[in-house]
Amino acid sequence: MRLRLRAGAPAPVAAAAALVMVLAGACSGDEDVRPVGTVKAASTLGPGEGALALVTLPGYLENGGSDPRVDWVTPFQERTGCKVSWKVAKDSQEMADLLQNPSRRYDGVSAPPEVAGRLIAGDHVAPVNPDLVEGYKKLEPRLRNLLKRDDKVYGVPYVWGSNLIMYDTRAVAGAPTGRSALFDPAQAKRYSSRLIMRDSPLSIAEAALYLRGEDRKLKITDPYALTRKQLDAAAKVLAAQRPHVRAYWETPADAVSAFAGGDAVLGQVWPYQVDVLTRAGKPVQGVVPSGGVTGWMNAWMIGARGQHPSCMYQWLQWTASPDVQQQVAEWSGVAPANPQACTGDRLRAAFCSAYRVGDRDYLDKVIFAYAPSRICGGGQREDAERDCTDYAEWTQAWIKATKS
Structure with a gap:
């Protein structure tokens, strides 16, 4: 709809601001x-x-x-x-x-x-x-x-937004509580060819959070700051999951269509898909996964x-x-x-x-994504004892595990 402007309300833009371009050192001439x-x-x-x-x-x-x-x-x-x-x-x-x-x-x-x-x-x-x-x-x-x-x-x-697990209440026996429903081989096999995942290298973090609870020896703390060993372990989980995945969705509408048509019954989604399908009367529910929700x-x-x-x-x-x-x-x-x-x-x-707007208790618990970097924590904190993998390495791992 057209932007609603209230009578008497001040213009959102009252003044302009200029960016001061300052060159350090000599100018390149171009x-x-x-x-x-x-x-x-x-x-x-x-x-x-x-x-x-x-x-x-x-x-x-x-x-x-x-x-x-x-x-x-x-x-x-x-x-x-x-x-x-x-x-x-x-x-x-x-x-x-x-x-x-x-x-x-x-x-x-x-x-x-x-x-x-x-x-x-x-x-x-x-x-x-x-x-x-x-x-x-x-x-x-x-x-x-x-x-x-x-x-x-x-x-x-x-x-x-945040990353949830959504399931079809008619097809999935019992509400999933964590990422084991997606990544544990025995559980994923139950719904083989009816799982969906977001098509993004950042989805590696979901597998990393699953491993954080399943394999404590890996010592995963931050799912977006993974060592080579941790990244390889997460990629292995994704490769094992791949035969059971119906589709890796690129646009939110792709995930909606998969559930609406019955092709998918369980998967990684955003609140958007839960909201749209629920309002359409589809038997789905969204779950905040245990072990930490990413966003x-x-x-x-x-x-x-x-x-x-x-x-x-x-x-x-x-x-x-x-x-x-x-x-x-x-x-x-x-x-x-x-x-x-x-x-x-x-x-x-x-x-x-539905979208948790204004829910600061929820917001404070969300593990927000950032671009993985060789500097653990994306430069936001020091971790001198570890060398992490960057986004290019995540992209390569994602392609190898889900597409090649």
């Missing part, structure tokens, strides 16, 4: 291929530049083209004068490639965790000054802390080589506002980062409950 790692957070406000170039994944940016009722781009353009253009990346790898390309000058990206960490590590995104983002402090505190590095903020939370967050980040920093800051403020958050959540089937999207007449109470 502004289009300036070195990364030299951009500081904005410190002053400035006028918009009239344009904005973004990168996003499907469904996270709408201008009414998919549905005339769903449009949070046109009102932004009308209010700010910043004309938005965007590139829809087909997957997270293409998104990372676009932002890492030194000849590209994107102003911002709505990055999932496997992209965000790599962009920060490669200095392809600039720090954010949260004081210049109106509404930033209204976003969930746990989410705001996920992209902090050395007291610098590198992203503004956009949406989030993910998409955040808007500022491109280090962007040409329209003031418009980008206005976009950060706009997308953090409750009305925009309401639209994004409903359209994409995700939890809004701003719990105020569940106030007033915005999101339905049932939606907010």
